[in-house]
Amino acid sequence: MQLTEKHREYWRRNLRLTGILLAIWFVATYVVSYFARELNEIVILGFPLGFYMGAQGALIIYVVIIWYYAHSMNKLDREYGVHEGED
Amino acid sequence: MAAQTQAQFYAALKKYYSFYTGGFIAFVIVLAILEQLGLPPVWIGYIFLAATIALYAGIGIMSKTADVAEYYVAGRRVPAVFNGMATGADWMSAASFIGMAGTLYATGYDGLAFVMGWTGGYVLVALFLAPYLRKFGQFTIPDFLGARYGGNLPRLIGVFSAIICSFVYVVAQIYGVGLITSRFTGLEFQIGVFVGLAGILVCSFLGGMRAVTWTQVAQYIILIIAYMIPVVWLSVKHTGNPIPQIAYGQALQAVSAKEKELNDPNTALGAAEASVRAIHKEKQAEWEAKIKMLDEAIAAGTADAIYAEERAKVERKLADLKADPNADAKAISEAEKALKDFPPTVAKLREDWKKKADAAKAKAGPVPAHAEAFPGKGAEKKLLASNPNATPEEIAAARAEDAKESDIKRRNFLALVFCLMVGTAALPHILMRYYTTPSVREARVSVAWSLFFIFLLYFTAPALAVLVKYEVYTNLVGSSFAALPAWVANWAAVDATLMKIVDLNKDGLVQLAEITIGSDLVVLATPEIAGLPYVISGMVAAGGLAAALSTADGLLLTISNALSHDVYYKMLDPNAPTTRRLAVSKGLLLVVAVLAAYTASLKPGDILFLVGAAFSLAASAFFPALVMGVFWKRANQVGAVIGMLAGLGVCMYYMYTTYEFFGGTTANQWWDIKPIAAGIFGVPVGFLGVIIGSLLSPAPAKEIQELVDHVRYPSLEGDIETRAT
Numbered sequence: 038m039q040l041t042e043k044h045r046e047y048w049r050r051n052l053r054l055t056g057i058l059l060a061i062w063f064v065a066t067y068v069v070s071y072f073a074r075e076l077n078e079i080v081i082l083g084f085p086l087g088f089y090m091g092a093q094g095a096l097i098i099y100v101v102i103i104w105y106y107a108h109s110m111n112k113l114d115r116e117y118g119v120h121e122g123e124d
Numbered sequence: 125m126a127a128q129t130q131a132q133f134y135a136a137l138k139k140y141y142s143f144y145t146g147g148f149i150a151f152v153i154v155l156a157i158l159e160q161l162g163l164p165p166v167w168i169g170y171i172f173l174a175a176t177i178a179l180y181a182g183i184g185i186m187s188k189t190a191d192v193a194e195y196y197v198a199g200r201r202v203p204a205v206f207n208g209m210a211t212g213a214d215w216m217s218a219a220s221f222i223g224m225a226g227t228l229y230a231t232g233y234d235g236l237a238f239v240m241g242w243t244g245g246y247v248l249v250a251l252f253l254a255p256y257l258r259k260f261g262q263f264t265i266p267d268f269l270g271a272r273y274g275g276n277l278p279r280l281i282g283v284f285s286a287i288i289c290s291f292v293y294v295v296a297q298i299y300g301v302g303l304i305t306s307r308f309t310g311l312e313f314q315i316g317v318f319v320g321l322a323g324i325l326v327c328s329f330l331g332g333m334r335a336v337t338w339t340q341v342a343q344y345i346i347l348i349i350a351y352m353i354p355v356v357w358l359s360v361k362h363t364g365n366p367i368p369q370i371a372y373g374q375a376l377q378a379v380s381a382k383e384k385e386l387n388d389p390n391t392a393l394g395a396a397e398a399s400v401r402a403i404h405k406e407k408q409a410e411w412e413a414k415i416k417m418l419d420e421a422i423a424a425g426t427a428d429a430i431y432a433e434e435r436a437k438v439e440r441k442l443a444d445l446k447a448d449p450n451a452d453a454k455a456i457s458e459a460e461k462a463l464k465d466f467p468p469t470v471a472k473l474r475e476d477w478k479k480k481a482d483a484a485k486a487k488a489g490p491v492p493a494h495a496e497a498f499p500g501k502g503a504e505k506k507l508l509a510s511n512p513n514a515t516p517e518e519i520a521a522a523r524a525e526d527a528k529e530s531d532i533k534r535r536n537f538l539a540l541v542f543c544l545m546v547g548t549a550a551l552p553h554i555l556m557r558y559y560t561t562p563s564v565r566e567a568r569v570s571v572a573w574s575l576f577f578i579f580l581l582y583f584t585a586p587a588l589a590v591l592v593k594y595e596v597y598t599n600l601v602g603s604s605f606a607a608l609p610a611w612v613a614n615w616a617a618v619d620a621t622l623m624k625i626v627d628l629n630k631d632g633l634v635q636l637a638e639i640t641i642g643s644d645l646v647v648l649a650t651p652e653i654a655g656l657p658y659v660i661s662g663m664v665a666a667g668g669l670a671a672a673l674s675t676a677d678g679l680l681l682t683i684s685n686a687l688s689h690d691v692y693y694k695m696l697d698p699n700a701p702t703t704r705r706l707a708v709s710k711g712l713l714l715v716v717a718v719l720a721a722y723t724a725s726l727k728p729g730d731i732l733f734l735v736g737a738a739f740s741l742a743a744s745a746f747f748p749a750l751v752m753g754v755f756w757k758r759a760n761q762v763g764a765v766i767g768m769l770a771g772l773g774v775c776m777y778y779m780y781t782t783y784e785f786f787g788g789t790t791a792n793q794w795w796d797i798k799p800i801a802a803g804i805f806g807v808p809v810g811f812l813g814v815i816i817g818s819l820l821s822p823a824p825a826k827e828i829q830e831l832v833d834h835v836r837y838p839s840l841e842g843d844i845e846t847r848a849t
Contacts, residue, residue, distance in 0.1 A: 058251060066541060067542075070240070073233065073497035081373075083373025088233055100575055103571050103572045106250055107250070107571065107572050111569070119839050119840065120565070122839070
């Protein structure tokens with residue numbers, strides 16, 4: 038089994054995508070929570086922003102991250118010819 | 125079935141589960157009609173219990189199997205959506221279903237650590253583990269450690285860690301099953317435990333992963349319907365908007381305004397509140413004085429006399445009541461219970477008193493603000509209240525104290541979120557589920573569905589907590605004791621640990637500090653608060669039961685598979701025939717289940733802490749070795765062994781030295797981090813261990829490096845085959 042340059046590129050692009058999504062995850066979780074006291078000063082529709090981010094906002098972001106990853110990787114598989122056969 | 129294509133199978137599943145969901149709703153409607161015709165509530169409880177357990181058993185029997193791949197990974201043909209539902213049920217335990225909203229009610233912002241931690245972990249599962257484990261495609265998590273790092277040692281450490289985390293967790297689930305059964309049917313707790321155990325066993329025992337998967341899908345449907353209906357109803361009642369996650373903003377504002385009013389002694393409500401707080405303060409002082417007296421007696425060696433005297437008091441009270449011809453039966457049974465539950469030792473007596481003093485202390489203070497993140501100690505407010513002419517230096521000192529406390533809270537919050545997330549991505553019973561999808565592609569999509577189904581419940585819980593708080597703060601506080609809302613009177617009569625309400629200052633009106641609410645009450649009482657019929661309460665109990673049973677099933681299977689597949693088949697007898705492998709697995713399942721039920725029936729005290737601890741342990745033991753195994757080719761056996769042992773070791777050491785239960789003290793804490801978040805130290809040490817250990821020893825063999833390539837690409841030409849059959 039020999040990896041071609043194309044294979045390596047697939048893996049690099051996977052790593053890049055993983056890194057970017059992980060960074061979004063990190064910001065949505067830790068940076069936002071770190072500044073929760075300050076964000077709570079902003080009130081939207083009755084919700085202090087810091088509270089809402091922890092209760093609902095972060096969760097929505099997580100779902101979108103995972104959905105986006107699945108979608109892009111499945112596309113990337115086809116682009117690089119490493120997708121599985123239909124079964 | 126073998127001739128079916130995946131598409132046909134998927135279509136058939138959709139049809140079955142649509143019929144099933146319709147059937148369940150019809151069943152609830154029929155019961156609702158029967159209730160209107162006069163069916164007593166206790167019967168509704170029994171019918172729900174019996175019908176749902178019979179249903180799960182039916183699915184279990186229909187899915188019984190003697191095929192190894194079916195038994196361990198449901199034949200690897202569970203479509204993404206259904207695996208998502210099964211994972212959702214597997215994941216959400218009794219604690220999520222019944223306890224989560226209550227925790228949020230009690231702790232406000234701080235409780236959000238659980239909401240974020242238990243959902244955000246799936247991002248890590250999706251990005252780092254699920255697709256790669258699926259490509260690897262064997263049966264258990266220790267399988268991966270064994271194949272990737274070679275030799276039996278990494279596998280053995282994996283088995284050991286998987287069993288510790290899962291066993292602690294399964295005991296908590298069976299405990300939850302016992303509580304729910306006993307509450308809704310009036311059976312004894314210990315009997316409830318074993319009834320629930322039967323429900324768990326019929327499923328996993330007969331059909332392994334296959335039966336567990338299809339039952340979990342059924343359980344997910346029940347639990348999510350049971351959770352959503354009361355909340356949506358309550359949201360419409362309070363805000364006129366059927367989407368609670370958006371609507372509760374107005375309720376939150378009303379709650380915040382009420383908090384201010386209750387904390388302000390210049391308002392009528394605030395003044396009444398202050399008078400009750402003063403009573404709690406006196407009580408606190410009383411209990412503390414008693415504790416001090418006991419401590420002095422312990423030092424002087426005369427504690428036994430005080431213990432005997434306290435016990436005699438309780439005995440005398442019971443004797444007096446029994447002698448009194450006019451005493452009511454309830455008072456007598458309460459006195460009997462007090463004697464039965466009397467702490468068995470001096471140390472336990474002191475613990476009991478300390479609890480009472482702390483409870484009084486909590487009620488003597490102001491109401492914490494629900495949405496406030498990391499509140500300080502309130503030192504500044506206290507200072508200004510007691511001494512309006514405080515000097516600027518004194519004020520600055522109090523402020524610094526508050527800021528320090530607030531920062532410690534923030535640090536612990538972030539650390540806990542980290543541990544829960546990484547722990548989620550390392551718990552074997554969850555990761556194992558991604559072996560069951562038909563392909564890598566489906567595994568990726570399946571994580572998205574999993575989180576979506578879990579998300580539905582978790583992003584509703586904060587809304588529910590606020591809506592119930594709104595009800596308590598605006599409708600209950602200030603109402604008259606002569607005309608309590610029906611749900612309050614009902615629950616106070618059923619169980620004093622869930623709802624206790626006493627007119628302490630004898631003004632005939634309810635003050636917030638006169639109400640004690642157990643955290644499970646929030647979910648259990650919601651149908652009644654929303655004015656729904658009892659049948660919905662029965663449905664909520666069935667939902668809680670489904671949540672506990674489904675998690676217990678997945679965990680038991682993890683433990684017995686680790687023992688039977690990893691230890692027995694892979695290490696002791698690799699030539700064992702299929703029938704014997706399955707027989708061993710089922711036998712072990714039974715033994716582990718009975719052992720767990722027995723442990724649960726003893727009602728171990730610190731169960732909640734232990735569940736939290738399981739996350740830190742799993743995170744420290746598994747996460748570094750698993751992730752590095754995929755993302756770093758250079759990682760080798762020495763590194764994995766060192767990393768896993770060091771991570772687990774640091775985590776356990778920290779818990780041991782800082783948690784009171786094990787004889788530790790808070791003085792040993794590093795940066796004031798609580799023992800439940802020990803993983804914040806264990807995980808980095810685990811990663812360091814893997815890196816240092818690997819670099820100090822030779823690179824892994826070529827076959828291992830090929831294995832890494834194999835898991836990284838969903839399909840490669842001339843690929844090796846690792847799938848177990």
